[in-house]
Amino acid sequence: MSPLVRRVLFLLCLVVAALVAPAAIAQPSIPDPPADVEESVPEDVEENAPDGDSDGEAAPSLPDAGEPDLPEAPRLPEAVDEPDSEDRSTSADQNPPPGANDPCGTQDNGTPVVLVHGTFETARSSWSALTPVLEAAGYCVFTIDYGKNERGFQGTEEIEDSAAELQDFIEGPEGEDGERSRGVLDESKTGKVSIVGHSQGGLMPRYYIRELGGEDKVDDLVGLNSSNHGTDVAGARPEDFGECPACRQQTPYQFSGDGNDFTEDLNRGDETPGDVSYTQIASRFDEIVLP
Numbered sequence: 001m002s003p004l005v006r007r008v009l010f011l012l013c014l015v016v017a018a019l020v021a022p023a024a025i026a027q028p029s030i031p032d033p034p035a036d037v038e039e040s041v042p043e044d045v046e047e048n049a050p051d052g053d054s055d056g057e058a059a060p061s062l063p064d065a066g067e068p069d070l071p072e073a074p075r076l077p078e079a080v081d082e083p084d085s086e087d088r089s090t091s092a093d094q095n096p097p098p099g100a101n102d103p104c105g106t107q108d109n110g111t112p113v114v115l116v117h118g119t120f121e122t123a124r125s126s127w128s129a130l131t132p133v134l135e136a137a138g139y140c141v142f143t144i145d146y147g148k149n150e151r152g153f154q155g156t157e158e159i160e161d162s163a164a165e166l167q168d169f170i171e172g173p174e175g176e177d178g179e180r181s182r183g184v185l186d187e188s189k190t191g192k193v194s195i196v197g198h199s200q201g202g203l204m205p206r207y208y209i210r211e212l213g214g215e216d217k218v219d220d221l222v223g224l225n226s227s228n229h230g231t232d233v234a235g236a237r238p239e240d241f242g243e244c245p246a247c248r249q250q251t252p253y254q255f256s257g258d259g260n261d262f263t264e265d266l267n268r269g270d271e272t273p274g275d276v277s278y279t280q281i282a283s284r285f286d287e288i289v290l291p
Contacts, residue, residue, distance in 0.1 A: 118199025151242030202226025215274025
């Protein structure tokens with residue numbers, strides 16, 4: 001297992017633990033009273049209840065115990081709320097998550113990390129909690145938004161086109177003269193990048209590696225619940241999200257009568273080509289994606 005994979009797994013565990021911790025230290029709940037509580041109270045309790053002493057003085061009251069002191073919940077970097085659909089077209093490009101898309105400093109480990117979101121997601125909604133943690137751990141972090149449709153939803157256009165966007169982001173956009181301008185690789189001290197992707201973000205870079213020459217530019221690919229063999233999101237309705245060619249391309253071809261040429265072709269033969277370290281993190285209880 002590569003150092004990046006171990007570090008990403010460790011950092012993800014820290015984030016999950018910090019998210020769960022506030023619930024764990026919450027005030028203990030008071031158990032429900034027994035079902036026969038009314039029957040257990042003596043019938044004459046109101047008649048015998050003291051109204052004060054014989055001189056008319058009120059009975060002494062118990063001191064207010066107040067709220068118990070609780071330890072502070074661990075602090076996480078504040079996640080940024082995902083903008084409304086009408087704002088998605090510009091906000092993600094102009095406002096990357098905190099700690100992302102800055103020039104690499106002298107303290108980074110040499111290989112930039114590119115975080116790739118999934119279908120209908122954005123860089124900010126997916127990675128805002130993780131980017132500052134990775135940056136603090138010494139990684140130079142970059143995020144990309146890709147595949148935006150006419151409704152402003154990201155990760156929805158044809159996966160081949162999204163992979164070309166990823167190529168331009170990593171290698172630099174290609175000009176009319178065939179030369180590429182500055183990209184993430186220009187920040188790399190090793191001539192390669194590491195990619196961490198969620199859902200489609202773990203599938204789409206495989207097309208870049210296999211079909212667009214990315215195998216000699218990617219050091220390792222870490223997929224988090226990657227939709228390598230399809231996902232139920234393929235049934236997303238156009239009236240809700242607009243047209244989504246990427247959804248159709250992620251139909252589980254093993255269980256579809258019509259098949260799915262894109263994913264089936266991508267998985268034909270060697271699914272892990274090139275001198276790239278591949279890691280897939282998935283759950284056997286996942287009911288959405290087929291890893």
